[in-house]
């Protein structure tokens with residue numbers, strides 16, 4: 001049986017190739033059989049699509065390239081149509097696979113995956129011949145429908161069969177990493193966190209900084225999250241347990257939800273102001289105001305933004321305790337301007353007290369990154385020390401990325417100089 005890709009006609013290939021050139025950003029490729037879940041993963045993790053909406057996604061016919069902007073993760077994701085063979089001679093495989101950081105192969109675990117394994121073998125061995133630096137990642141996907149025992153058995157079976165195939169081809173030196181994933185829970189974010197971390201050059205430095213922060217502040221676990229994608233780009237060296245990771249990851253959703261509500265009310269407030277300016281008597285009636293609040297936020301006027309809207313966070317300052325979904329988890333939110341930082345460096349912080357006495361503490365490192373820590377309540381009493389250490393951590397992280405940015409710029413300039421020299425010598 002031929003497990004290679006089916007033959008594709010030329011017009012389809014040319015059509016697709018138009019999409020394959022362009023950006024210098026490191027690439028993450030999503031490959032796998034049709035309907036294995038590639039586009040769903042891309043949309044859910046990087047596009048915030050609700051998992052249920054992926055049921056209506058149409059099959060991909062061309063490479064879908066997406067620049068991950070507004071995120072710390074400065075990569076390009078390429079979603080490949082399941083039916084095309086990009087190792088065909090018609091393609092410049094050097095162009096496609098030369099600059100790849102990670103090749104993620106998605107296997108549908110709810111289906112018979114024999115064909116998928118042969119395709120995975122073909123894909124990995126072909127890509128390896130082009131670029132030996134690619135990190136190969138295998139998502140055993142859609143495991144939400146499987147029992148825990150069956151998940152483990154499936155992973156063992158996939159690993160065993162791939163290991164045998166690579167050994168038979170004397171290519172056992174190719175290393176594959178395996179993850180059990182589903183878009184319906186945290187597993188897909190956890191897997192992407194580990195995949196992306198392999199591509200971050202600054203990872204060891206960030207881990208060291210997090211270790212020092214935890215040791216000196218009584219913090220049990222700390223994650224540095226990319227706010228947009230909920231991918232954690234680094235954590236301290238204590239073991240990651242799924243429960244703490246899920247709590248921290250959920251905290252981002254809670255905060256974003258609150259911020260969105262604030263933006264919504266700010267928008268309504270500004271709309272009202274503009275209506276007031278243009279209204280004949282130039283006055284706002286109190287009854288209108290109350291109606292707005294009761295429609296929008298359950299009648300709590302303190303959720304409104306009390307300023308001129310120049311900076312949302314600069315004007316928001318509230319604490320609250322409330323029960324969450326019957327969990328009796330006490331939650332305090334405080335989005336406030338921190339003294340000692342400039343007007344433009346307003347940063348958010350947030351605190352959630354858990355039932356067992358632990359505390360989840362979030363601090364904004366910059367526009368793209370947040371630090372979320374889990375610690376015992378009595379350790380949180382040394383609040384000033386934690387805040388001071390956090391400022392030191394933040395400065396160090398900023399320095400690391402400034403340095404890395406400068407190095408990248410220098411490397412790019414050097415590459416351009418080399419290219420120009422090559423061109424002039426060949427003329």
Ligand SMILES: Nc1nc2c(ncn2[C@@H]2O[C@H](COP(=O)(O)OP(=O)(O)OP(=O)(O)O)[C@@H](O)[C@H]2O)c(=O)[nH]1
Pocket residue numbers: 032033034035036037038039040041053054055056057058059060061080081082083141142143144145181182183184
């Ligand atoms: N149960 C379950 N279904 C999923 C999961 N991820 C994706 N799906 C479903 O799988 C189906 C196919 O998903 P797609 O993302 O379109 O698959 P694809 O690999 O991009 O397919 P092509 O574009 O044809 O190559 C959709 O109905 C998704 O809702 C998952 O984690 N669990």
